[in-house]
Amino acid sequence: xxxxxxxxxxxxxxxxxxxxxxxxxxxxxxxxxxxxxxxxxxxxxxxxxxxxxxxxxxxxxxxxxxxxxxxxxxxxxxxxxxxxxxxxxxxxxxxxxxxxxxxxxxxxxxxxxxxxxxxxxxxxxxxxxxxxxxxxxxxxxxxxxxxxxxxxxxxxxxxxxxxxxxxxxxxxxxxxxxxxxxxxxxxxxxxxxxxxxxxxxxxxxxxxxxxxxxxxxxxxxxxxxxxxxxxxxxxxxxxxxxxxxxxxxxxxxxxxxxxxxxxxxxxxxxxxxxxxxxxxxxxxxxxxxxxxxxxxxxxxxxxxxxxxxxxxxxxxxxxxxxxxxxxxxxxxxxxxxxxxxxxxxxxxxxxxxxxxxxxxxxxxxxxxxxxxxxxxxxxxxxxxxxxxxxxxxxxxxxxxxxxxxxxxxxxxxxxxxxxxxxxxxxxxxxxxxxxxxxxxxxxxxxxxxxxxxxxxxxxxxxxxxxxxxxxxxxxxxxxxxxxxxxxxxxxxxxxxxxxxxxxxxxxxxxxxxxxxxxxxxxxxxxxxxxxxxxxxxxxxxxxxxx
Numbered sequence: 001x002x003x004x005x006x007x008x009x010x011x012x013x014x015x016x017x018x019x020x021x022x023x024x025x026x027x028x029x030x031x032x033x034x035x036x037x038x039x040x041x042x043x044x045x046x047x048x049x050x051x052x053x054x055x056x057x058x059x060x061x062x063x064x065x066x067x068x069x070x071x072x073x074x075x076x077x078x079x080x081x082x083x084x085x086x087x088x089x090x091x092x093x094x095x096x097x098x099x100x101x102x103x104x105x106x107x108x109x110x111x112x113x114x115x116x117x118x119x120x121x122x123x124x125x126x127x128x129x130x131x132x133x134x135x136x137x138x139x140x141x142x143x144x145x146x147x148x149x150x151x152x153x154x155x156x157x158x159x160x161x162x163x164x165x166x167x168x169x170x171x172x173x174x175x176x177x178x179x180x181x182x183x184x185x186x187x188x189x190x191x192x193x194x195x196x197x198x199x200x201x202x203x204x205x206x207x208x209x210x211x212x213x214x215x216x217x218x219x220x221x222x223x224x225x226x227x228x229x230x231x232x233x234x235x236x237x238x239x240x241x242x243x244x245x246x247x248x249x250x251x252x253x254x255x256x257x258x259x260x261x262x263x264x265x266x267x268x269x270x271x272x273x274x275x276x277x278x279x280x281x282x283x284x285x286x287x288x289x290x291x292x293x294x295x296x297x298x299x300x301x302x303x304x305x306x307x308x309x310x311x312x313x314x315x316x317x318x319x320x321x322x323x324x325x326x327x328x329x330x331x332x333x334x335x336x337x338x339x340x341x342x343x344x345x346x347x348x349x350x351x352x353x354x355x356x357x358x359x360x361x362x363x364x365x366x367x368x369x370x371x372x373x374x375x376x377x378x379x380x381x382x383x384x385x386x387x388x389x390x391x392x393x394x395x396x397x398x399x400x401x402x403x404x405x406x407x408x409x410x411x412x413x414x415x416x417x418x419x420x421x422x423x424x425x426x427x428x429x430x431x432x433x434x435x436x437x438x439x440x441x442x443x444x445x446x447x448x449x450x451x452x453x454x455x456x457x458x459x460x461x462x463x464x465x466x467x468x469x470x471x472x473x474x475x476x477x478x479x480x481x482x483x484x485x486x487x488x489x490x491x492x493x494x495x496x497x498x499x500x501x502x503x504x505x506x507x508x509x510x511x512x513x514x515x516x517x518x519x520x521x522x523x524x525x526x527x528x529x530x531x532x533x534x535x536x537x538x539x540x541x542x543x544x545x546x
Contacts, residue, residue, distance in 0.1 A: 056205055057181075057184055057185045057188070057205055057206075057207060057224060057227075058205060058206045058207070059181055059184070059207050059208075059209065059220045059224070060206070060207070060208045060209070061177070061209055061212055061213075061214070061216060061217070061220070062164070062208050062209060062210045062211075062212075063214060064210070065090065065210075066087050066090055066091055066166045066210050066211065067090045067091060067093070067094045069124075069125075069164045069208065069210055070124030070125065071124075071125065071126075071162060071163065071164040071208060072126045072127060072155075072160045072161075072162060072163075073126065073127045073128075073129060073151065073154060073155050073158075073160055073162075073163045073164070074091065074125060074127070074128050074129070074163070074164045074165075074166070075128075075129045075131055075147055075148070075150070075151035075163060075164065075165040075166065076088055076091050076099075076128055076129065076130055076131065076166050077131055077133045077143075077147065077166060077167075077168040078103070078108070078110040078130045078131060078132050078133065079110050079133060079134075079135070079136050079139075079168075080109055080110035080111055080112065080132060080133070080134045080135050081110070081135055081136055084100075084103070084110060085136075085168070085169065086169060087166050087168065087169065087211075088100075088130075091125075091128060091166075094122060094125065095118075095120050095122045095125070095128065096122070098118065098120060098122075099118055099128060099130065102116070102118045103116065103118075103130060108130060108132070109132070110130075110132040110133065110134065111132045111134065112132055112133060112134035112138075112143065113132060113146060113524075114131075114132040115129060115130065115131055115132070115150055115154075116129075116130040117129050117130075117154060118130060127154075127158075129150065129151050129154055131147045131150060131151070133147070133168055136170060139168060139170055139171060140171065141171040141172050141175040141176040141178075141179055142179055142459045143168070143171075143179075144165070144167060144168065144171065144176045144179040144180045144183065145179035145180070145182050145183035145186075145187075145459060145524070145525050146183060146524035146525060147165060147180070147183065148165055148179070148180045148181075148182070148183025148184045148187060148207070148525075149183040149184070149186065149187025149188075149524050149525035150187070150524070151163045151165055151183075151184070152183070152184050152187045152188045152204050152207070153187060153188075155203065155204035156188060156202055156203050156204050159203045160203060160204055161203055161204060161205065161206055162204065162206035162207070162208065163184070163204055163206070163207055163208070164207075164208035164209075164210055165180055165184075165207065165208070165209055165210065166210045166211055167180065167209065167210065167211040167212045169211075173211070173212055173213040173214075174213040174216065174219065175457075176212060176213075177209055177212035177213040177216050177219060177220065177223075178219060178223050179459065180207070180209050180212065181207070181209070181220050181223040181224060181227070182223055182226070182227055182459075182525065182536075183524075183525045184204075184207040185223075185224055185227035185228075185231070186227050186230055186231070186525040186526075186532075187524070187525040188202050188204060188205075189231050189234060189527050190202060190527070191234065191235065191238040191527070191529060191530075194240070221354065222351075222354050222355055225350075225351040225354035225355070226351045226354070226355075226535065226536055226539050228350065228351065229347035229348055229349075229350045229351035229532075229535045229539070230347055230532035230535045230536065231347075231532065232252075232343075232346065232347045232350055232532075233340070233343040233344050233346065233347035233530065233532035233535050234343075234527065234529070234530040234531065234532045235530070236249070236252065236339065236342075236343035236346065236347075236530070237336070237337050237339065237340050237343050237517070237518065237529065237530025237531075237532075238336075238529045238530045239336070240336065241318055241319035241336045241369075244318050244336065244339070245289045245318055245369070246284075246289055246290065246291050246292040246316065246318055246367035246368055246369070247289065247290070247292065248318075249292060249294060249316055249318065249339070249342060249346070249365060249367045250266045250292040250294050250367070252346060253266065253294045253296055253346060253349075253363075253365070254266070256296065256346060256349055256350045257296055259350075260298075260349070260350065260352070260353045261353065262296050262297060262298050262349065262352075262353070263296065263297040263298075263299070264294075264295070264296055264297075265294075265295040265297075266292055266293070266294055266295070267292060267293035267294075267295075268290060268292065269281070269284075269290040269291060271293075272291060272293060275386065275410070276384070276386055277293065277366075277385075277386050277406040277407075277410070278383045278384050278385065278386075278406070279383055279385050279386075279391065279402040279403060279405050279406045280293065280366050280368060280402070280403045280406045280407070282377040282381065282383045282393075282402065283317075283323075283368050283370050283377065283399045283402050283403050284368035284369060284370075285373075285375050285376055285377050286323060286369075286370065286371040286372050286373040286375060286376025286377065287368070287369035287370075287371045287373070289318075289368075289369050291366070291367060291368040291403075292316075292365075292366075292367045292368075293364070293365070293366050293367070293406075293407065293410065294316070294342075294346075294363070294364065294365040294366075294367060295362065295363070295364050295410075296346075296349045296362070296363040296364075297360065297361070297362050297363075298349065298352045298353065298357075298360065298361040298363075299360050300356065300357065300358050300359070300360070303360055307358075307359065307360050308358075308359045308360070308417055308418075309359065309360040309361075309362065309414070309415070309416040309417055309418075310359055310360070310361055310362070310416060310417065310418045310419070310420070310541075310542060311361075311362040311363075311364055311411045311414070311416045311418070311419045311420075312345045312348060312349075312361065312362065312363050312364070312420055312421075312422075312538055312542075313345070313364045313365075313366075313404065313407050313408060313411055313419060313420070313421040313422075314339075314341035314342035314343070314344055314345030314346075314363075314364070314365050314421070314422050314423065315338070315339065315340075315341040315342055315365075315366065315400045315403060315404055315421075315422070315423035315424065315425070316339040316341070316342025316343075316365040316366055316367030316368070316403075317338040317339050317342075317367075317368060317369070317370060317399065317400055317403065317424075318336070318338070318339045318367060318368070318369055319335055319336055319338070319369045319370070319371070320335040320338040320369075320370045320397070320399065320400075321335065321369075321370060321371050321372060322370065322396065322397035323370050323371070323372060323376055323377065323396025323397060323399060324372060324376060324378055324379060324396045325379070325395050325396045325397040326372060326397075327397065334518060337424065337517060337518040337529075337530060338370075338400065338424050339367065339424075340424050340513060340517035340518065340530065340531075340533070341421070341422040341423040341424060341511075341513060341517070341534075342365035342366075342367060343530070343532070344422055344513070344517075344532065344533065344534040344535050344538065345363045345364070345365050345422070345538070346363065346365065347532060347535040348363065348534075348535050348538040348539055348542075349361070349363040351535070351539055352539070352542065355539055355542070355543040356543075357542045357543045359542060360416075361542050362411065362414065362416060364407050364410065364411050365407075366403040366404060366406060366407040367403075368399075368403055370396070370397075370399045376396070377393060377396060378393070378396070379393055379394060379395065379396060380392070380393065380394075381393045382479070382480045385405050385406055385409060385502065386405075386406045386409035386410060386502075387409040387412075387502060387504075389481045389482065389501060389502075390480040390481045390482075391405070391480060391481065391482055391483070391484055392477040392479060392480035392482070392483045392484070393483075393484055394483045394484055394485050395484065395485045398484045398485045398495075400423050400424070400425050401423075401425065401484060401495055401498045401499055402484060404421055404423060404499055404502075405498070405499065405501070405502045406502075407421075408421060408499060408502040408503050408508075409502045411503075412502070412503050412504045412506050416506065417506070417507060418447060418506070418507045418508070418509075419503055419506050419507070419508045419509075420447075420451065420508070420509045420510075420511065420538070420541070421499060421508075421509075421510050421511070422438075422510075422511040422512075422513050422534050422538075423510075423511075423512065423513065423514075424512075424513055424514045424517050424518075425492070425495050425510075425512045425514060426491050426492045426495050426512055426514055427491075427514060428490070428491030428492040428495075429465075429492040429512040429514050429515065430514050430515040432465070432492060433463055433515060434515060435515040435516065435519070435520075436461055436515060436516050437461040437462065437463050437515060437516060438455075438460070438461065438462045438463070438511050438512060438513045438515065438516055438533065438534065439462070439463060439465045439492055439511070439512040440452065440462045440463060440464045440465060440509060440510075440511055441464075441465050441466075441467045441492075441493070441496035441509065441510040441511075441512070442464075442467065442508065442509035442510065443467055443500075443508075444507045444508065444509065447507050447508075447509050448464055448509055450541060451509055451511070451537070451541060452464065453540075454537050454538075454540035454541035454544070455537045455540070457540045457544070458536035458537045458539070458540045459536070460516070460533060460534065460536055460537045461516065462511065462537070465492065465493065465496075465512075466493065467493060467496050467497065467500070468490070468493055469497070471486065471490050471493050471494050471497060472494075472497050474486030474487050474490075474494050475494060475497060475498055482498070482501065484498065492512055495512070496510045496512070511534060513533055513534055516531060516533040516534075517530070517531060517533050517534075518530060518531060519531050
């Protein structure tokens, strides 16, 4: 991925040799190899059983009144209007007016996202977390997700095993139930597998939703499955690159297939050579880690040759040093996250069976490293892609589009009706849209609108960007069919135009997730590090918007 110094320098937070094989630098008479393994791990890998499972969140749907709930912590929405809302008033009455007195003393006005924890001596109610949801006219169901995440965070800090949350009046109950479940399951996420000190187990694993949708058990189960997919994607992005290699990505895919009854095909290096995926092979040439192409397939019951098909294609660049266009300090530290698109595809495929869409879903992930060595590909090299087009390499740090190109050719040949690819592709998209929004590129309006609706339902931000054909000549080469980069201006657009060369006439969209795939700080239900962005959008897309 081509990126300028958009992130602050800093280490990954892992011990420099954790989980790696190293040689002691000393003058001993014999070479001594030492292995330092992660906590509770038997080899260099995190145990897949743990990483695929995540932690369990139990959800109870409570149809009674907020004033009747017994819980160690109750989250109550507070409006930012003259009236704090009927739910606040009911719980305040139960506490003998304590909530209103404390809120007045602390000048708590119900501003969106603000919290105030009130300790109570009310029987059956030890603590109340007041959560500001803003003006009633501006209230959205998505605010419930942040509210649930805040409640679980407070519970974990105080070693409480359960929380209850009141759904605000005036929001869609079904959507709010989904977001409450998401907030609890995603807001409690931690990646602490390499910490050896001060590690505390997550205490809160029980959520009671008060005033949510009725008969929503199936909805909750699907939401928890989706959250497990998001957390898997986060784990893959957060794992150190010594562990999360192309081989590890493939092993994770096999585990998902075994658990979910999916079809799984893995192309190793020899298979890629036979297939002619020369762009993927070129990018991986500088690394001792062999590349992989991962292909998972979900087929609904009764599927036949007439069943619609969609492909999710995710960039799986497990570490991007930039190749000979080497990344500088300030840009290279977080480049383990350059496989976030592939991680999102694996996360979605982990959850797809729970959603049981009536379409055949293919998850395709080209996976590689992009390093420097005597065998690495060079600026000026020319390679033929899987569809025969020759590509002149003008920047080895524009590698993501190369491995995606072969994967898109492979996917297009399967005859699917729709393809959506996602990748941490360009820093230019971050410059345009900031760190929280993905760029959506497509010439197919109906498909683009379906993705926009899916993202809106998922509570994830995407923004349609132009795919201007006028910039296509920037990719022209005098000695090959095309170059892998254009000029400086419009870099996110020319990256999309490059990818479009490899999808034929298939309905296609590209999501550049360079910004929202990784967060420099924790915010609401999103942790610092890998976010799992796009898993929820993909699941909404395949289950309801096609």
